[in-house]
Amino acid sequence: MQIIICKNGEEVAKKTANLILKTIKTNKNPVLGLATGSTPLLMYKLLVEDFQQNCTSWANVITFNLDEYCGLSSNNEQSYRYYMNENLFKHINIDFSQTYLPNGNGNFKLNAEVYENQIINFGPIDLQILGIGTNGHIGFNEPGTDFNSLTHVVNLNEQTIKDNARFFNNDISQVPKQAITMGIKTILNSKVIVLMASGINKAEAIYHLVNTKPTTQWPCTALQSHDQVIIIIDKDAASLLKKS
Ligand code: GLP
Secondary structure (H helix, E strand, O other): OEEEEEOOHHHHHHHHHHHHHHHHHHOOOOEEEEOOOOOOHHHHHHHHHHHHHHOOOOOOOEEEEOEEEOOOOOOOOOOHHHHHHHHOHHHOOOOHHHEEOOOOOOOHHHHHHHHHHHHHHHOOOOEEEEOOOOOOOEOOEOOOOOOOOOOEEEEOOHHHHHHHHHHOOOOHHHOOOEEEEOOHHHHHOOOEEEEEEOOHHHHHHHHHHHHOOOOOOOHHHHHHHOOOEEEEEEOOOOOOOOOO
């Protein structure tokens, strides 16, 4: 596990965006795993700026997002499909039919299986971007999730619903209670994994990611078994790590 400590969230975004650009430029048909949430927002902005200034082509890129809420339509502003379209896809020359997210409508269980098969068909994912929940979740793999899990339907736990209420007018009752997420094994099948985090509220989860023996209580600790993991974090998120 390589740990890169940056002075702030801006530097985290810049370094991660550069890794994505390198992956796009060095692979003929790059497959990217993408994340949502507030942490990658600036990174997407930098990627859009790069497209406008340097015309890096996304024409051959295939993307798979980590997760999607159940029950929100794709034009619902809180859906991850909407987030991806608005923050990245509509600003670059990507083929929309090559941008995949789990389908959060209809038969959730079946949709999860279909998604896992799509990843298998086009994968492996060359570079998977991850954020992290304050409870150590990756994607929407909540504490207690089996490390062998594939894409599946999850019941979001209380902490996650509370954390994500900020995107739903701070109204917990509006936050969907279920989501479809890549499983931990799905994530670990990626060739390279980059986890980005900033802010003091992520410090405890980062501490466990690095120091705690793998346990399902901290889903992020599953990453310790993968040999190509890069953690890009700011000083605050790194504040509980020892100097060494
Ligand atoms: C959500 C997403 C995760 C993300 C996490 C952290 O729950 N499903 O993929 O990593 O939030 O989000 P933020 O970056 O907003 O703290």
